Amino acid sequence: xxxNLDNKCGGTSGVQIASYFGFGLSVILFLVTTPLTVxxxxxxxxxxxxxxxxxxxxxxxxxxxxxxxxxxxxxxSISFHIKEALGPSVATIATEEQSxxxxxxxxxxxxxxxxxxxxxxxxxxxxxTPFFYYRTLTKFRMKIVLVCTWIASLGISIVYFFIxxxxxxxxxxxxxxxxxxxxxxxxxxxxxxxxxxxxxYDTQRRDSRTNVLHKNNNLNDTLPxxxxxxxxxxxxxxxxxxxxxQKITKTFLWMxxxxxxxxxxxxxxxxxxxxxxxxxxxxxxxxxxIIWFFILASPFCRALNFLMRLKTLREQVQRVxxxxxxxxxxxxxxxxNNILN
Numbered sequence: 474x475x476x477n478l479d480n481k482c483g484g485t486s487g488v489q490i491a492s493y494f495g496f497g498l499s500v501i502l503f504l505v506t507t508p509l510t511v512x513x514x515x516x517x518x519x520x521x522x523x524x525x526x527x528x529x530x531x532x533x534x535x536x537x538x539x540x541x542x543x544x545x546x547x548x549x550s551i552s553f554h555i556k557e558a559l560g561p562s563v564a565t566i567a568t569e570e571q572s573x574x575x576x577x578x579x580x581x582x583x584x585x586x587x588x589x590x591x592x593x594x595x596x597x598x599x600x601x602t603p604f605f606y607y608r609t610l611t612k613f614r615m616k617i618v619l620v621c622t623w624i625a626s627l628g629i630s631i632v633y634f635f636i637x638x639x640x641x642x643x644x645x646x647x648x649x650x651x652x653x654x655x656x657x658x659x660x661x662x663x664x665x666x667x668x669x670x671x672x673x674y675d676t677q678r679r680d681s682r683t684n685v686l687h688k689n690n691n692l693n694d695t696l697p698x699x700x701x702x703x704x705x706x707x708x709x710x711x712x713x714x715x716x717x718x719q720k721i722t723k724t725f726l727w728m729x730x731x732x733x734x735x736x737x738x739x740x741x742x743x744x745x746x747x748x749x750x751x752x753x754x755x756x757x758x759x760x761x762x763i764i765w766f767f768i769l770a771s772p773f774c775r776a777l778n779f780l781m782r783l784k785t786l787r788e789q790v791q792r793v794x795x796x797x798x799x800x801x802x803x804x805x806x807x808x809x810n811n812i813l814n
């Protein structure tokens with residue numbers, strides 16, 4: 474149990490047909506993920522308005538990490554799998570090449586996963602203490618936190634060189650992945666509860682005959698003028714903010730679904746692969762490739778989700794990557810109040 478499979482199967486070749494399949498899949502992921510991630514980064518970098526919001530700063534950080542996976546890890550995966558398919562008699566895989574590929578694979582993915590964990594914490598802050606949260610987490614502090622995701626990822630990824638690829642999959646699965654999954658599940662539950670409360674408040678505000686609104690009015694009558702104004706502003710801002718962020722909440726829900734699809738099967742396979750006593754090296758290589766491509770596909774899934782679910786981001790990317798010939802208004806000139814999706 475928990476045998477070091479890197480030592481047991483590291484010197485053996487993978488299944489040839491699986492290697493050819495891995496080569497083709499790596500080419501496809503490189504071709505589709507690269508333009509998506511580059512387009513999102515370029516679109517966000519051209520919009521001063523979107524980057525005033527912490528949410529889009531985190532998306533930018535995630536997409537930069539995903540772009541590194543697309544332009545560095547995917548080509549290395551292409552080279553690795555075609556060499557593995559051709560066999561050692563035709564092409565040899567240097568140990569340094571394999572180590573560099575694994576390191577970049579883990580490094581970029583940990584940055585993205587940690588950023589998603591922080592995105593969950595960002596949503597929690599918006600839900601629980603929105604006014605205190607926005608006063609405390611300034612744009613500068615947000616940037617410091619995002620820089621820390623890269624530093625932390627570097628520190629975690631270095632462990633790979635000491636314990637090997639398969640054992641580090643265990644570390645990766647049960648540290649960053651499991652922790653992020655817990656944060657995202659808690660956040661999604663609270664977000665759904667918050668939206669229900671906001672909808673109820675909105676209904677109460679529109680129907681002056683409800684008992685709840687009468688109670689609020691009675692409470693308002695007992696408050697001083699300044700306190701009454703503050704109370705109303707905070708109540709109305711909380712309601713309107715939550716309604717404006719419904720698109721973002723749906724995007725976060727899809728992020729959670731895709732996270733589960735990309736990473737939870739990997740956790741299951743990593744556990745099984747390490748506790749399986751009778752599994753041979755061919756099985757280990759196949760499981761290794763399945764886990765590899767589940768995770769390698771996650772940047773494409775995230776980028777596609779951002780573009781499909783965030784209308785404002787999609788329009789911004791279209792505007793800067795395919796500018797209209799009539800020179801219509803730039804997204805960077807739009808007022809912040811229009812950025813609701």
